[in-house]
Amino acid sequence: MLKIFMIERRSWILLFLFMQVLLLFIAYIDSAIPVKSIVYIAFLSFMIFIIFLAVRYNKETAFYRSLEYWESSLDLSGITDAQSPFEKIVAASITDQTNILKRMATENRMALEQERDDLLSWIHEVKTPLTAMNLMIERIEDEKIKAQLTYEWLRIHLLLDQQLHQKRISFIENDLHVEKVALEPLIFKEIKNLQSWCMQKGIGFEVDLEASEVLSDEKWLGFIIRQLLTNAVKYSEADEIIIGSTEQSGQTVLQVRDFGRGIDPKDLPRIFDKGFTSTVNPDQAATGMGLYLAKKAADSLLIKTHVKSIPGAGTTFTLIFPKPNEFVNLTRM
Structure with missing residues (x-):
């Protein structure tokens, strides 16, 4: 800040130095003016000017120092009160702009919340005829048509579920309830939801859970596992998907392994990016949101x-759960 202050006041400093040099020069060429007295006056003036600069530095930079360290959080409490007329102009402008931004942020937040509430309401409304449709499909006697309709029904159900969680993810901190969650019933519930799809593709599951419980939020953990299982079933080219859990160094590790086409190495770093779909054999129906939302929830x-993925040999997704003491800050939210 001192360097900036000196640069800002360089014209005044140069003017003062020029006046002192001019005074000494006049005393030098004019014999009637005592040189020693002028040198003494110049020295005193210089010392007074140094003290003046020090005082003005502390006074003039206080306001701008507060701006330099001010966090852009629309909170003006950290800004020092303006003293000079120019500082007051700057402070007034910042205050006006901040109030405008606050108002716009409030309006946008209310609009987003209203849009979210409308969409959530619509999703819940759609679930009613979707449930009725599922009951109607169950009464169809032709097994081939029944399987096809069940698969399409499941796709709609999963897309609606994904959209529902996409709108909730922004407020996930307010929606968490951390407790002990039994893995086996949760995993088997998600497998059962995908049963018709798995039967159509001839896929079975091998489940081996050495660790039976984790500390987590059951609803959001179910969503994460649902996305991993959906991906595994979608891309599996074998008749088996392996799900296992172990305890490693006090942490629970859950793995979901399929034996599908795998992920291209160049795509691997981007699979959790929003909207990303495979660049190799892209699926036109894919939204690129499932793994993105699962990662955010995780x-x-x-x-x-x-x-971990080997092209042509399958993919393994691993979830490493935190140790119990790591949840201290999370549970205080």
Whole structure:
């Protein structure tokens, strides 16, 4: 800040130095003016000017120092009160702009919340005829048509579920309830939801859970597992998907492994990016949102996600759950 202050006041400093040099020069060429007295006056003036600069530095930079360290959080409480007329102009402008931004942020937040509420309401309304449709499909006697309709029904159901969680993810911190969650019933519930699809593709599951419980939010953990299982079933080219859990260094590790086409190495770093779909044999129906939302939910639950894939040999998704003491800050939200 001192360097900036000196640069800002360089014209005044140069003017003062020029006046002192001019005074000494006049005393030098004019014999009637005592040189020693002028040098003494110039020295005193210089010392007074140094003190003046020090005082003005502390006074003039206080306001701008507060701006330099001010966080852009629309909170003006950290800004020092303006003293000079120019500082008051700057402070008034910042205050006006901040109030405008606050008003716009409030309006936008209310609009987004209203849009979210409308969409959530619509999704819940759509679930009613969707449930009725499922009951009607169950009464169809032709097994081939029944299987096809059930598969299409499941796709709609999963897309609606994904959209529902996409709107909720922004407020996930307010929606978490961390407790002990039994893995087996949760996983088997998600497998049962995909049963018709798995039967159509001839896929079975091998489940081996050494660790039976984790600390997490049941609803959001179910959503994460649902996305991993959906991906595994979608891209599996074998008749089996392996799900296993172990305890490693006090942490629960859950893995979902399929034996599908795998993920291209160049795509691997981007699979959790929003809207990303495979660049190799892209699926036109894919939204690129499932793994993105699963990763965001996992991050909020302090779950680490890893993926290992061998092209042509399958993919393994790994969830590493936090240790119990790591939930202290999360449960205080």
